[in-house]
Amino acid sequence: MGLNMRPLADRVIVEPAPPEDKTSGGIILPDTAQEKPQHGTVAAVGPGKVSDSGTLVEMAVKKGDKILYGKYSGTEVSVEGTDYIIMRESDILAVM
Numbered sequence: 001m002g003l004n005m006r007p008l009a010d011r012v013i014v015e016p017a018p019p020e021d022k023t024s025g026g027i028i029l030p031d032t033a034q035e036k037p038q039h040g041t042v043a044a045v046g047p048g049k050v051s052d053s054g055t056l057v058e059m060a061v062k063k064g065d066k067i068l069y070g071k072y073s074g075t076e077v078s079v080e081g082t083d084y085i086i087m088r089e090s091d092i093l094a095v096m
Contacts (some may be wrong), residue, residue, distance in 0.1 A: 003043050003044055003046075003077070003079065003084075004027060005044060005079060005084075006044060006046075007044055007086060008046050008047075008051050009046050009047070009048070009050075010046055010048060010049035010057075010059065010088055010089045010090070011046045011087065011088055011090070012042055012044070012045055012046065012059070012061060012087055012092065013042070013043045013044040013045075013084050013085070013086050013087070013088055013090055014040040014041065014042055014043060014067065014069065014074070014081075014084065014085045014086075014087060015037075015040050015041050015042075015043045015082065015084055016036075016039050016040040016083065016084075016085055017039050017041075018034070018037070019035065019036065019037055019039040020037075030046065036071060038068060038071055039066065039067065039068050039069070039071060039096065040067060040069070040085070041064065041065070041066055041067075042061050042062065042063050042064060042065045042067060043046065043063065043084060045059050045061060045062060045063055046059065046091045047059075049089075050084070052085070059089055060095075061089065061092060061095060062088065063094075065095050066095070066096040067092050067094065067095055068075075068092070068093045068094045068095075068096060069085075069087060069091055069092050069093055070091055070093060073085070073087045073091035074086055074088075074091060075087070076086030083093040
């Protein structure tokens with residue numbers, strides 16, 4: 001079943017990557033010690049932002065892009081048991 005939300009303006013809905021449960025050395029981390037992921041996959045993209053001159057500025061990312069974003073970016077929501085983050089396109093740091 002697909003995502004039944006549509007972001008507005010220059011907002012993006014991101015499905016964050018699952019948190020790492022093991023260190024590179026093989027130590028298993030408890031839930032309280034796991035860091036919040038800073039990368040994920042774009043699940044939906046808004047139409048873009050209207051500039052001051054009235055033209056629509058297209059989005060630089062598209063659905064399916066793997067992205068990096070700031071640690072405290074966006075608003076976390078849960079839809080049908082799946083966690084998402086809704087953020088502005090300007091909160092995205094890079095496309096991988």
